[in-house]
Amino acid sequence: MDRRYSALSHLECSRCTARFDSGELHGTCGCGAPLLARYDLAVAAGQVTPADIAGREPSLWRYHELLPVSGPGFVVSFGEGMTPLLPLPRLGRALGVPRLLMKDEGPLPTATFKARGAAVGVSRAAELGAAGVAMPTNGNAGAAWAAYCARAALPFLVAMPADAPLITRSECVATGAETYVVDGLINDAGRMLAPVVGQRPGWQDVSTLKEPYRLEGKKTIGLEIIEQLGWRLPDVIVCPVGGGVGLIGIWKVLAELAELGWIGSGRPRLVAVQAAGCAPIVTAFESGADVTSPWPQARTCAFGLTVPAPLGGFLVLQAVRETGGCAVAVPDADLLAAQARLAHAEGTWICPEGAACLAAVARLRESGWLAETDEVVVLNTGAGLKYPETVPADLPILPPDGWSARATPR
Numbered sequence: 001m002d003r004r005y006s007a008l009s010h011l012e013c014s015r016c017t018a019r020f021d022s023g024e025l026h027g028t029c030g031c032g033a034p035l036l037a038r039y040d041l042a043v044a045a046g047q048v049t050p051a052d053i054a055g056r057e058p059s060l061w062r063y064h065e066l067l068p069v070s071g072p073g074f075v076v077s078f079g080e081g082m083t084p085l086l087p088l089p090r091l092g093r094a095l096g097v098p099r100l101l102m103k104d105e106g107p108l109p110t111a112t113f114k115a116r117g118a119a120v121g122v123s124r125a126a127e128l129g130a131a132g133v134a135m136p137t138n139g140n141a142g143a144a145w146a147a148y149c150a151r152a153a154l155p156f157l158v159a160m161p162a163d164a165p166l167i168t169r170s171e172c173v174a175t176g177a178e179t180y181v182v183d184g185l186i187n188d189a190g191r192m193l194a195p196v197v198g199q200r201p202g203w204q205d206v207s208t209l210k211e212p213y214r215l216e217g218k219k220t221i222g223l224e225i226i227e228q229l230g231w232r233l234p235d236v237i238v239c240p241v242g243g244g245v246g247l248i249g250i251w252k253v254l255a256e257l258a259e260l261g262w263i264g265s266g267r268p269r270l271v272a273v274q275a276a277g278c279a280p281i282v283t284a285f286e287s288g289a290d291v292t293s294p295w296p297q298a299r300t301c302a303f304g305l306t307v308p309a310p311l312g313g314f315l316v317l318q319a320v321r322e323t324g325g326c327a328v329a330v331p332d333a334d335l336l337a338a339q340a341r342l343a344h345a346e347g348t349w350i351c352p353e354g355a356a357c358l359a360a361v362a363r364l365r366e367s368g369w370l371a372e373t374d375e376v377v378v379l380n381t382g383a384g385l386k387y388p389e390t391v392p393a394d395l396p397i398l399p400p401d402g403w404s405a406r407a408t409p410r
């Protein structure tokens, strides 16, 4: 049998299961739902083992059989992946969850887990011959795609809300993306871009879940967590959810690993965490709904979670329910307090979206949903450094040798 770099087989609609050729560019299904990449997992199982993977380069491309890019020549990379799975012993003990771990995505290129989706999405768009790609963004996805598109020499058009973190705007401009700033939310930016993309021959709309390959990059978080635990499952994985790509990706790859026979039929309980200022998935989960309703006046400092109408909301709900998980909304004050508590206890300054997961863990332990014996992995999706405004540090400036006048050391 030919050894295949990728075991990609076809695309399948996540709602109506219609089948599509994976050899050409596709957006969503005619029914409006996202398309999912499907693989010849029997071929992959005959070709690669976890032991083979252990000997490969420390990047997400070590899982190339389970990724859509057809050969190493098409890989656009900064060496992303294999981020640390950090134990949080001091904070874990304080929260009553001593087996607390954090998958820390801060060290990725552009400092958020959006780099995973961009690495695989850009590689595949370029491989399939897209003339350019376009997306609305809350900032981090745009920054990541801007970097990878520049590396691939693929033209990139991006529109973001005016109050998206300023650094992400600079990142897009710095890497030469065609960047627009909109007085509105991400869905407004998306509405403005659609006709522009339609007028550009060969361009692709790469909005969240409107193309199938960003999800494939994001699923590698799940692969890494399982590999770093020695191909063993934790009890619970807690994910911040905006568009839901991270959580859906983890759920998807767990099914693929089970089919490969690398894990059993059990699943970690998947917890979706949102900010109270934009929680369409939590509201749907609590009311027993299968789909989300648009969230009015969305607002939170956890900007990556400001997604009022996620296209893949129904998939997040399915993933959470199927695994016996739950959905939790956290007010901004609580997630900022959790961010400070973690930084003081463990020395790591994480983004507000990741901090929301720690606030959720505290709540779920208090309510008894989490047990003291549970092994819990929280996903930190980015570095605190990208959100300097979340920690005010306006300290007095002392004159040289001015201890007594303005301040005294503790």
Ligand SMILES: *Cc1c(COP(=O)(O)O)cnc(C)c1O
Pocket: 112, 113, 114, 140, 141, 240, 241, 242, 243, 244, 245, 246, 247, 304, 305, 351, 353, 354, 381, 382
């Ligand atoms: C985009 C983003 C999220 C939300 O991720 P989804 O995959 O859209 O659910 C969380 N945290 C950060 C830092 C992000 O940039």
